[in-house]
Amino acid sequence: xxxxxxxxxxxxxxxxxxxxxxxxxxxxxxxxxxxxxxxxxxxxxxxxxxxxxxxxxxxxxxxxxxxxxxxxxxxxxxxxxxxxxxxxxxxxxxxxxxxxxxxxxxxxxxxxxxxxxxxxxxxxxxxxxxxxxxxxxxxxxxxxxxxxxxxxxxxxxxxxxxxxxxxxxxxxxxxxxxxxxxxxxxxxxxxxxxxxxxxxxxxxxxxxxxxxxxxxxxxxxxxxxxxxxxxxxxxxxxxxxxxxxxxxxxxxxxxxxxxxxxxxxxxxxxxxxxxxxxxxxxxxxxxxxxxxxxxxxxxxxxxxxxxxxxxxxxxxxxxxxxxxxxxxxxxxxxxxxxxxxxxxxxxxxxxxxxxxxxxxxxxxxxxxxxxxxxxxxxxxxxxxxxxxxxxxxxxxxxxxxxxxxxxxxxxxxxxxxxxxxxxxxxxxxxxxxxxxxxxxxxxxxxxxxxxxxxxxxxxxxxxxxxxxxxxxxxxxxxxxxxxxxxxxxxxxxxxxxxxxxxxxxxxxxxxxxxxxxxxxxxxxxxxxxxxxxxxxxxxxxxxxxxxxxxxxxxxxxxxxxxxxxxxxxxxxxxxxxxxxxxxxxxxxxxxxxxxxxxxxxxxxxxxxxxxxxxxxxxxxxxxxxxxxxxxxxxxxxxxxxxxxxxxxx
Numbered sequence: 001x002x003x004x005x006x007x008x009x010x011x012x013x014x015x016x017x018x019x020x021x022x023x024x025x026x027x028x029x030x031x032x033x034x035x036x037x038x039x040x041x042x043x044x045x046x047x048x049x050x051x052x053x054x055x056x057x058x059x060x061x062x063x064x065x066x067x068x069x070x071x072x073x074x075x076x077x078x079x080x081x082x083x084x085x086x087x088x089x090x091x092x093x094x095x096x097x098x099x100x101x102x103x104x105x106x107x108x109x110x111x112x113x114x115x116x117x118x119x120x121x122x123x124x125x126x127x128x129x130x131x132x133x134x135x136x137x138x139x140x141x142x143x144x145x146x147x148x149x150x151x152x153x154x155x156x157x158x159x160x161x162x163x164x165x166x167x168x169x170x171x172x173x174x175x176x177x178x179x180x181x182x183x184x185x186x187x188x189x190x191x192x193x194x195x196x197x198x199x200x201x202x203x204x205x206x207x208x209x210x211x212x213x214x215x216x217x218x219x220x221x222x223x224x225x226x227x228x229x230x231x232x233x234x235x236x237x238x239x240x241x242x243x244x245x246x247x248x249x250x251x252x253x254x255x256x257x258x259x260x261x262x263x264x265x266x267x268x269x270x271x272x273x274x275x276x277x278x279x280x281x282x283x284x285x286x287x288x289x290x291x292x293x294x295x296x297x298x299x300x301x302x303x304x305x306x307x308x309x310x311x312x313x314x315x316x317x318x319x320x321x322x323x324x325x326x327x328x329x330x331x332x333x334x335x336x337x338x339x340x341x342x343x344x345x346x347x348x349x350x351x352x353x354x355x356x357x358x359x360x361x362x363x364x365x366x367x368x369x370x371x372x373x374x375x376x377x378x379x380x381x382x383x384x385x386x387x388x389x390x391x392x393x394x395x396x397x398x399x400x401x402x403x404x405x406x407x408x409x410x411x412x413x414x415x416x417x418x419x420x421x422x423x424x425x426x427x428x429x430x431x432x433x434x435x436x437x438x439x440x441x442x443x444x445x446x447x448x449x450x451x452x453x454x455x456x457x458x459x460x461x462x463x464x465x466x467x468x469x470x471x472x473x474x475x476x477x478x479x480x481x482x483x484x485x486x487x488x489x490x491x492x493x494x495x496x497x498x499x500x501x502x503x504x505x506x507x508x509x510x511x512x513x514x515x516x517x518x519x520x521x522x523x524x525x526x527x528x529x530x531x532x533x534x535x536x537x538x539x540x541x542x543x544x545x546x547x548x549x550x551x552x553x554x555x556x557x558x559x560x561x562x563x564x565x566x567x568x569x570x571x572x573x574x575x576x577x578x579x580x581x582x583x584x585x586x587x588x589x590x591x592x593x594x595x596x597x598x599x600x601x602x603x604x605x606x607x608x609x610x611x612x613x614x615x616x617x618x619x620x621x622x623x624x625x626x627x628x629x630x631x632x633x634x635x636x637x638x639x640x641x642x643x644x645x646x647x648x649x
Contacts, residue, residue, distance in 0.1 A: 051145065054177075115313055116422065123268075144205070148202045158184075215264075269309070272312060340372040343375055361446055375424065375430055434454065452481055455477055512544055
């Protein structure tokens, strides 16, 4: 007999298999091979512009292919949506670069340099572009064709003689640019006696692992780095076979620039390489060719995308001879996000890809956001702001409405501080602290306070951080707890407690209505217990209204509005409930919370609460677990913590 657990597991396996089959169907690409003559007769006329695309145009088409239309008709950058958070502005600039380069502007003759702090998303952005290229090349829209056996997988259109290219422009409306590589030229003469129409052509698929359309170069020791890593060298084992070091077939075409032809070359920490490397790369970007000994210029069409950190860039700026190189780069900053909600999404993604032991630990609902608030505080421009002002800035960066702050003015102030987000703690620092907290804990549950303490230990034990900064960052942890976590956890307990006293809340609402009606009618109220008449309880009314900031001068109009809504509900045959008036709902909720502080205090009291109180506490805990993302341990800790906060007020 199949157990329910096994049934669920089998269901998941079946769903996964369906997704795998669907993926293979969507990405099943038809192979094709034939002569150049067959290519020009059957493949090329179907979509001449696609066949003649440059690397920038191909990448721009790939980005557009990954886009999806949202509900407002705008296009979202699907390629980056699930992996990069909080760097939308940088992504937009990268997309704009490819759009402009694809249109043929001078931007396409510039090297694209991503600049930012460690773990800011530079590498992830490049990886996503590479994966997008690989996937796109398997689609009909992304079909690429190259000369069979060509070491740089060049376009078969390079075989078309220059004297005939004008005819292609007139007939098909496309420009053919580029020269046949030395290897294919030698092959054309030796094997096909110059008959270019017989040259073999095939469909090619971009693959980083297969070194086709994607090349990657990471610098090792700059003093021993060799240009051969980029452009190759003589293959001595083949010199004997072909008899001449100048024969292109005796050349090792293993350089990274050849692998990247038709696609993208990634240069990691580019500013650590020798200047001769940079000149070669910039010449390749601007002129689309490289020069190696014994050969004429080799035409290569590829996008060069590099990234580096701030320290290397600042060092590069200090050398005046680098000014000419800087003019030939498009520099895009990729800072840390300043939105704590996006930062928390980064942590969640990192955790989801971590070891199973990490994923099995329960985190209370505010762990990641509180840690993210701390991280954002370390990234803000350091000024003389008070705690409250810093907290407001974090909330504004989180797209929250802050009372008394004009968002437009805030945005202008932010633009005056371009260095924000280029320093501070990285997501890895926070994840490492989370990992240590899990290792040191004997429970399978972590609270926000556990993680804030783990971050404090990480700061104090990190020898790279100077003492002054350590003190400031520890203060930021206190600020994150005081202005964010305290508010969040109180709201959770507040809501859970409120629902647990729903009938009392409704009774309070009815009482408020009775008191308001008596006040507006200028009449007395009969006490239900003593039957004595008394004046309306103005003190009670103001206690509720002050919770939602109703001024003394504005109370009359507010009360009249409440009565109008109550009368409207009565006429429709409906009951006036807490959900009938959102503002009054909050006022009653907060009033009840104040009245029930004693119940919370009993949670940590040494005296035993009676059964009724224990039952209510149990209901609150259960609701925190069922509806607010806590587990039993963190729910009890939250109640204890809020009790402590209330005792201090």
